[in-house]
Amino acid sequence: MAVVIASDIGKDVAGSPLMRGISFKLERRDRMTLSGRNGAGKTTLLRMIAGQASIDVGELSHQKGAKIALHDQRPPREQDLTLRDYVLSGAREIVAVEQELARLEQRMADGDYEESTLNAYARAQARLEHFGGYRWRDNAQSMLHGLGFRDDALDRELSTFSGGQLTRASLARALAGAPDLLLLDEPTNHLDIASLEWLEQYLISMDSAIVLVAHDRWFLESVGTAVLELEAGRSRFFAGPWHKWRQEQAARELALGRAIDKQQAEIERLEKFVERFRAKATKARQAQSRVKRLERIERIERDPRDQEGLSFQFARTERAGRVIFELDEGRIEVPGKVLLERAELWLERGEHVALVGPNGTGKTTLIDTLAGQRPLPAGKLRTGHNIRLGYLSQHAENLGETGSVLDACQRATRLTPNKARALLGRFLFSGEEAQKPLNGLSGGERQRLSLAILVNSGANVLILDEPTNHLDVESREALEDALEQFDGSLLLVSHDRALLDAVGSRTVAIEDGRLNSYEGGWADYLRVREERRAAELAARERAGGKKPKASSNGGSSNGGGGGGAKKNAAKAAAPAPAKPALSKNAQREAKKLEREIEKAETALTELEVELADPDAWADAGRSAANSERHAAARRAVEELYARYEAVAG
Known part of the structure; x- marks a missing residue:
């Protein structure tokens, strides 16, 4: 059954149509992403679906009794509530069910066992179970933990939180009520990985229908099952994952370009014929026919805004020394707290390194220190020769608040007005946009201005802190392309996993207060991280006398603990006493293999305990070697079981 159906709905703004013909149908577990350039109406459409904005054309219907929750970028109004109370206030319906159950229980305690009372109690009990039962408050607290809040924050008033924390609180509130239809506007903002x-x-x-707007490509690909594309006031629905929609969109753009080229060639041919033969009496009739054909042609045109988009690249850089910088035994701290102790980090010429870690572990403080923005409390920081550093901070503080976009650009670049305007035009500050006052810029505009200044700097070393903040998908892709082609050195902090994976040649992770280095981008780091977690889990289970459960192929699905599962399977298939049907030679071989299996599994267990130590994964060389050791130990166990099964039958 559909949770929401939109039939040709539309919206007017200031008397003019913003959108028309918007149609879609969503059932439970459908997760539709909205795509469209800024100003296309994505946020407006979410509020229309939520009933917070009027629908001027068409019809929107919801499943009867459907509960709707909207999370958007507006801060909470109830600043005097604690975080816990604010989040639980998103579940008023659940609280009402609890109150109804309490009322009915009191009636039954007073002797009311009428069938209507019992039926009402059963219905209320079923509704509470639908919302997660009596543990729904615990579930709400788990949501807050998942979104990065600690227990000591739960009883603080909202007025004590930052804007980013309030955004996360709003998201938790929307989730807590277990809505049938969940509407999310930029839910990934202010979240760490x-x-x-x-x-x-x-x-x-x-078990909900979800409509969401986001610019995080990895997130869109992971979550989305369909895309509603908003373009030029109309919509196009695509059933399928986000990357398939992007492929289909690119194919459409290519086909449109070819159609425009073909039509333009036909128009030029007709115009040449008319121009050539209009004055000749013998060809006048044919020329007039061509004129009429020209008049009937419906011109295929692109939306002028399709031509808008970041388009830039970094110039070739001067060659720096082999070692850009090297941090040895460094301490990174903020007042009252040491974030990293005895930290080691290096960057070599041409390397593109991604720095990752949870919020609050010191990423920004570390790169501020490396960029010379704050002193190093302890340790040594050596820098190479011929280094020109370009630093992009997370909040673009270096721009200031006085003057215009053009003024800030000229101050930072020393370009003439004409050259500064040309540079700004590549970053979507054309014409009057270049005269916008700095104190009126949006977050995305400040980020684009900072990137423009950075591109012109001639830096051969870039240190970037969250460069995709406030950028749309197309701008993120343009930045990704430019960084991939950048021939200098790069140290990048970002929550955009698609960017980390595309650009990073090495990943440095802050783990348990240490810096650990891994070869490759985000996907490579993710693989190593999951292998390590599997090894740690298997080691803990073995130490506790438990065996990992066998997967469908008889081994561990994530690469850890496969030997124990196979041992259980072998015991079930072949009891320890030799079968009478086996020959004596076969019995001896089976017993020999059982002893070898036991030894191999003991070795595998000991290795997994060893690999549970973070030191085993402290650098790329150790990570690769230990991954191979673990794989070889697992293969040895599997090969022995294969031989055992061949002998024992």
């Missing part, structure tokens, strides 16, 4: 991963899995598990 761990919270993003938690949110992805939570949304996928929800």
Whole structure:
């Protein structure tokens, strides 16, 4: 059954149509992403679906009794509530069911066992179970943990939180009420990667219809099952994952370009014929026919805004020394707290390194220190020769608040007005946009201006802190292309996993207060991280006398603990006493293999305990070697079981 159906709905703004003909149908577990350039009406459409904005044309219908929750970028109004109370206030319906159950229980305690009372109690009990039962408050608290809040924050008033924390609180409130229809506007804002991963899995598990707007490509691909594309006031629905829609969109753009080229060639041919033969009496009739054909042609045109988009690249850089910088035994701290102790980090010429870690572990403080923005409290920081550093901070503080976009650009670049305007035009500050006052810029505009100044700097070393903040998908892709082609050195902090994977040649992770280095981008780091977690889990289970459960292929699905599962399977298939049907030679061989299996499994267990130590994964060389050791130990166990099964039958 559909949770929401939109039939040709439309919206007017200031008397003019903003959108028309918007149609879609969503059932439970459908997760539709909205795509469209800024100003296309994505946020407006979410509010129309939520009933917070009027629908001027068409019809929108919801499943009877459907509960709707909207999370958007507006801060909470109830600033005097604690975080806990604010989040639980999103579940008023659940609280009402609890109150109804309490009332009915009191009636039954007073002797009311009428069939209507019992039926009402059963219905209320079923509704509470639908919302997660009596543990729904615990579930709400788990949501807050998943979104990065600690227990000591739960009883603080909202007025004590930052804007980013309030945004996360609003998201938790929307999730807590277990809505039938969940509407999310930029839910990934202010989340670190761990919270993003938690949110992805939570949304996928929800028995709800979901409509969301986001610019995080990895998130869109992980969560979305369909795309509604808003373009030029109309919509186009695509059933399928986000990357398939992008492929289809690119194919449409290519086909449109070819159609325009073909039509233009036909128009030029007709115009040449008319121009050539209009004055000749013998060809006048044919020329007039061509004129009429020209008049009947419906011109295929692109939306002028399709030509808008970041388009830039970094110039070739001067060659720096082999070692850009090297941090040895460094301490990174903020007042009252040491974030990293005895930290080691290096960057070599031409390397593109991604720095990752949870919020609050010191990423920004570390790169501020490396960029010379704050002193190093302890340790040594050596820098190479011929280094020109370009630093992009997370909040673009270096721009200031006085003057215009053009003024800030000229101050930072020393370009003439004409050259500064040309540079700004590549970053979507054309014409009057270049005269916008700095104190009136949006977050995305400040980020684009900072990127423009950075591109012109001639830096051969870039240190970037969250460069995709406030950028749309197309701008993120343009930045990704430019960084991939950048021939200098790069140290990048970002929550955009698609950017980390595309650009990073090495990943440095802050783990348990240490810096660990891994070869490759985000996907490579993710693989190593999951292998390590599997090894740690298997080691803990073995130490506790438990065996990992066998997967469908008889081994561990994530690469850890396969030997124990196979041992259980072998015991079930072949009891320890030799079968009478086996020959004596076969019995001896089976017993020999059982002893070898026991030894191989003991070695595998000891290795997994060893690999549970973070030191085993402290650098790329150790990570690769230990991954191979673990794989070889597992293969040895599997090969022995294969031989055992061949002998024992």
